[in-house]
Amino acid sequence: MVDPRTPVIVGVGQFTERLGDSGYRGMSSVDLAAAAAQAAVENTDADPATVAAAIDIIAGTRQFEISGRTPAPLGKSDNYPRSVAARIGADPARAVLEVIGGQSPQHLITEFAAAIAAGEADVVLVMGSENTSSLRYFADREDKPDHSEVVGGQLEDRGYGYDGIFDEYTVTHGLIGAPVQYGLLENARRARLGLSVADYRQAMAELFAPFSKVAAKNPYSSAPTERSVDELATVTAANRMICDPYPRLMVARDQVNQGAAALIMSVGSARELGVPEDKWVYLRGHADMKEQKLLERADLGASPASILAVHEALRVAGIGIDGIAAFDLYSCFAFPVFNICDGVGLSTEDERGLTLTGGLPFFGGPGNNYSLHGIAEAVNEMRDTPGRFALVGANGGIASKYSVGIYSTEPADWVADRSADLQAEVAAFPAVAVTEQADGAATIETYTVRYDWTPHTGVIVGRLDADGSRFLATTTDEALVALLSGGEPLGARISVRPTEKGNRATLA
Incomplete structure (x- = not known):
């Protein structure tokens, strides 16, 4: 007893x-x-x-x-x-x-x-x-x-x-709202695994399709609809991109x-x-x-x-x-x-x-x-x-x-x-040094794109060549945003400079 x-x-x-x-x-x-x-x-x-x-x-x-x-x-x-x-x-x-x-x-x-x-x-x-x-x-x-x-x-x-959770530095660089925050984590994991953008999106869809089957049978669900892997992974007008790497159907409702x-x-x-x-x-x-x-x-x-x-x-x-x-x-x-x-x-x-x-x-x-x-x-x-x-x-x-x-x-x-x-x-975990006002040559460690902003805005976590320290930056540079949203930007060479409204990045 x-x-x-x-x-x-x-x-x-x-x-x-x-x-x-x-x-x-x-x-x-x-x-x-x-x-x-x-x-x-x-x-x-x-x-x-x-x-x-x-x-x-x-x-x-x-x-x-x-x-x-x-x-x-x-x-x-x-x-x-x-x-x-x-x-x-x-x-x-x-x-x-x-x-x-x-x-x-x-x-x-x-x-x-x-x-x-x-x-x-x-x-x-x-x-x-x-x-x-x-x-x-x-x-x-x-x-x-x-x-x-x-x-x-x-x-x-x-x-x-x-x-x-967040502070003035992260907010200044667009880390407002969960999709942009988790997009950075997601792409960092993709980098570690060495997966392509398409393969990672497929893996997310394969993870979540069985979840939708459970939700479809739950009387308390807000969206009790079963979704296929293809339906989740395919970007359409109804499944638009929210923040990389997320189409709408793979974010919290x-x-x-x-x-x-x-x-x-x-x-x-x-x-x-x-x-x-x-x-x-x-x-x-x-x-x-x-x-x-x-x-x-x-x-x-x-x-x-x-x-x-x-x-x-x-x-x-x-x-x-x-x-x-x-x-x-x-x-x-x-x-x-x-x-x-x-x-x-x-x-x-x-x-x-x-x-x-x-x-x-x-x-x-x-x-x-x-x-x-x-x-x-x-x-x-x-x-x-x-x-x-x-x-x-x-x-x-x-x-x-x-x-x-x-x-x-x-x-x-x-x-x-x-x-x-x-x-x-x-x-006691090791901690990475952060340079809040970053200036110089750097590489992209992880990233996301805010499709909810006009113009579309890239949010980048980078590493400075000079000392390996980490920084945040945003970009509306057309060439860099195109790479972030349609190419493979992980490890790409960029240039970063500080401004009164945060760090700005362009392609090197």
Whole structure:
């Protein structure tokens, strides 16, 4: 029998509304999260009102509309977690709003599972949502709803958490938005593997086509349509280039209205509240790691800190990668999936599959909250197949943060992880020198092209011939942009010069 302080996930819930479906309401982020939270409470098979009243902590991921300093277009709650709590009849002592990043759902699950094990909490609801579909739907309409709410009360707002993800230097050079950021990582990996542009795009399509098959069968998917490899790899008007190397169908689908929630409690509380044991799923393995800053990484085409997190979570669970029966690997783009496969020796064609939801390009990319849907699917999968293990890998920033959870119905007492100690290993990784104001002859280390800018703009990470230091530069030079978008620019000779608005590159 496990210790009564052992944390278990006892309820999960999801909600999706699709633009174009009958009954589409253009819901607020609060209402989306509340629908998922209510589903999670009811999923416990205990009395929903009693379970909701027992929640002593509610923790929310941060949706896009409150992830920056600009006002929320349709208004917002002054206390997102407490607005959700009120909808389901909960009045927790503590409300938490997490920092940005796709790692945040798994990070919160791990953090508050540990708090329960330590006796610092008994019942915790982790929830989140994204309402980008509503924001876009009402953007040009006269009948805009008002999603403003004033509820007050205690709130532990942890801030945006931008540190280590981007700064003035990266923003000046166009690293705004995930596609351009991950395009640099993707092409750096392509350089290491020695693949052509066409071969790498084919590999991405072969990775993602099976994801779309899963999404097509998932009732919570935002885009439940199966896509073929050719359909994903072929650039057309409907599958236009976003940023190299990505056509539209291979980037996270961000126009979604989705919510997800998970309810965690101690084994003792689960017994007291009457939650049946067949609902209990244990967090058997876990780890949280942060990567080096982008430009310091020795290999821009890899994220070794993420691999450390996976290995540590497996160690805590007491199993190897072969002991995992199901995976949900964060898939905003191909790179985070490829990186884990590269690092742990997992085939991209593994018969176990690499997603339980269908992945961010097809299931949907609900901002920072995607992996809470992955966790919900993992919990349900483990309940359906008792005794097996599922691994959820949650990625945030520019492969900046990675949180891993391993789930099973197989009981075991809580085991702490060594993430803090392992972080010292990351701090000791070799770091590449950076020259912010670059001048002289250089070569292209990696690159992307912003097709969403007029004129099309190349974003380059280069190395100076003089000292091998790394720099960022942009270019609108026709010859260089033509090479970046239609040739093989890796290793190409360029000239770079500093300006008041950042470094500019031209062909040498």
